[in-house]
Amino acid sequence: MPKTRTENPRRGINVRNALGVGPQRHKEMLAPMKRLAVLIVLILVATVSMAVTSAQRDPTVIDIQKVANNLYVVTGGRGTGTSSNTVSGCTTVFITNAGVVLIDTKLPGFAGAILDKVKSVTPKPVTTIINTHTHGDHTGGNTDFPRTVEVVTQANTKANMAKMDAFKGQNDGFLPRKTFTDRMTLGSGQDQMDLFYFGRGHTNGDAVIVLPALRIAVLGDLFARKWAPLVDAGNGGSAVEYPQTLAKAMAGVKNVDSIITGHSSRTIGSGATAKFEPFGPVVKWADLQEYTDFTREFVASAQASMKAGRTVEQAVAEMKLPAKYKDYDMANARNDVQRVYEESKTR
Numbered sequence: 001m002p003k004t005r006t007e008n009p010r011r012g013i014n015v016r017n018a019l020g021v022g023p024q025r026h027k028e029m030l031a032p033m034k035r036l037a038v039l040i041v042l043i044l045v046a047t048v049s050m051a052v053t054s055a056q057r058d059p060t061v062i063d064i065q066k067v068a069n070n071l072y073v074v075t076g077g078r079g080t081g082t083s084s085n086t087v088s089g090c091t092t093v094f095i096t097n098a099g100v101v102l103i104d105t106k107l108p109g110f111a112g113a114i115l116d117k118v119k120s121v122t123p124k125p126v127t128t129i130i131n132t133h134t135h136g137d138h139t140g141g142n143t144d145f146p147r148t149v150e151v152v153t154q155a156n157t158k159a160n161m162a163k164m165d166a167f168k169g170q171n172d173g174f175l176p177r178k179t180f181t182d183r184m185t186l187g188s189g190q191d192q193m194d195l196f197y198f199g200r201g202h203t204n205g206d207a208v209i210v211l212p213a214l215r216i217a218v219l220g221d222l223f224a225r226k227w228a229p230l231v232d233a234g235n236g237g238s239a240v241e242y243p244q245t246l247a248k249a250m251a252g253v254k255n256v257d258s259i260i261t262g263h264s265s266r267t268i269g270s271g272a273t274a275k276f277e278p279f280g281p282v283v284k285w286a287d288l289q290e291y292t293d294f295t296r297e298f299v300a301s302a303q304a305s306m307k308a309g310r311t312v313e314q315a316v317a318e319m320k321l322p323a324k325y326k327d328y329d330m331a332n333a334r335n336d337v338q339r340v341y342e343e344s345k346t347r
Contacts (some may be wrong), residue, residue: 036087053245059265059278060087062110064117067260068214070095070190073281074117075264077110085274087265089138091283093118096191099127103209103218104262105141108166114141125182128186130153131176131196132220132262133203134160143167143174151176152186154197156206160235189213199245202229204236208249214258222246223291224262225279227329228298228336239339240303240346240347243296250292259283288338294325298333302340312337312345 011204045064067073068171072095088106091114095101100118104110118126131139131153143166153176161167167175177182178305184195189334194210221230222245231237238245264281267274287345307316313335 008059037199059276062113062117062334064093065085065118065281066121066150067258067282068216071214071216072117072209073264074106074114075281077106077113078108083107083137084272085267085270086137087263087267087276088140089132089135089224089262090260090264091141092209092260093121094191094193095122095124096127096187097167098187098191099124101128101186101193102126103130103132104132104138104220105129105145108140108143111141111144118297130193130207130209131161131203132207132209132218132222133157134162134164135221135232136166137205138220138262139164140166143171147173150178151181152178152184152195154195154207155179155181156197156236157203157207159206160203196249198248198251199241200236200238201231201242201245202237204230204238206245208253210253210256212255215255216260217253217256217258218260219249221261221290222249223259223288225329226265226287226291226294226327227266228332229295231339232334233339238343239336240299240343243292243299246288246292246295247345250289257285259285259288262307267331292323294321294328297325297342298336299340302337303344305337306341306344313340315341 027159028306060076062074062076064072064074072093074091074093078084079086079088080239086107088110089104092103093100094103100122102114106114126145126149127329128190129142129145129149129151131151134157139161158176158179161175180195180197183196186193190213192212194212196210198208202221206220209218210224214256229242231242260282261280264279265276266279269275301319301321302315305318310318313333315335
């Protein structure tokens with residue numbers, strides 16, 4: 001007898017067969033749906049990723065990031081009022097056996113935020129502050145720390161700080177008690193810090209701090225970011241000598257792989273509507289070489305224009321630098337060319 005086929009009720013109904021759709025047609029019908037599903041997932045992932053990245057990389061918000069063992073950088077700290085287009089300089093946190101060394105202390109009002117971040121990584125107290133130079137976005141928090149904290153600067157920076165209202169009167173006790181001229185070493189072994197002065201640039205007291213055990217150097221605003229540098233002539237800075245000073249630093253600092261820059265952002269626009277985008281704060285030694293080359297070529301171009309009889313405005317408009325510098329912030333270019341002209345006239 002022929003076998004009688006019985007349906008297994010547990011198998012359910014084959015929708016494709018019920019609709020009279022062949023295998024190929026079935027695949028064609030599902031393909032657009034699969035593509036749509038994949039697209040939706042990608043959009044959701046991208047949206048979440050952008051939101052997280054934006055939150056993590058807002059350069060105005062006080063944050064702390066680990067650079068190496070016992071070394072951190074506190075970034076962020078936007079100013080208010082006339083300082084609203086400024087984000088504070090970086091604060092380097094070096095945890096030693098004796099206590100915490102801070103390199104720079106941001107704008108006034110951010111000392112508490114710095115301490116909160118320090119306490120999140122170590123219970124040790126702050127024992128030493130090293131200021132890379134005189135500006136308020138790097139020295140502003142000094143007066144909020146106990147007077148027992150030792151402050152160290154290059155000698156010219158102490159003289160510049162003494163002219164600031166923040167360190168006059170009863171606050172003169174916060175002026176540096178320890179200074180150096182060309183070189184000083186603090187600590188030893190894993191805690192060693194070598195402080196150098198190589199000449200005029202951003203100011204006449206820019207300190208370079210090298211942490212030999214970590215192969216890292218802190219340059220403050222001598223290398224703030226990739227830009228036409230801010231030259232503070234009032235505090236002894238020099239546009240013409242800037243590339244020479246950087247070249248001396250390149251030659252004088254040995255066995256360093258990474259640089260902590262003076263700032264972790266760059267400004268787009270000005271005033272209350274200014275926007276900020278991240279930069280650094282940890283870059284490679286090769287970036288310092290590129291920045292040194294940039295300042296040298298910038299100054300050479302300005303001097304050539306001056307020799308050719310061009311005005312400052314013409315020198316800026318006609319300046320042609322290599323394409324590798326196309327992303328540099330040139331907001332200070334006119335002021336820098338003006339400084340080159342004025343300094344070159346007296347040489």
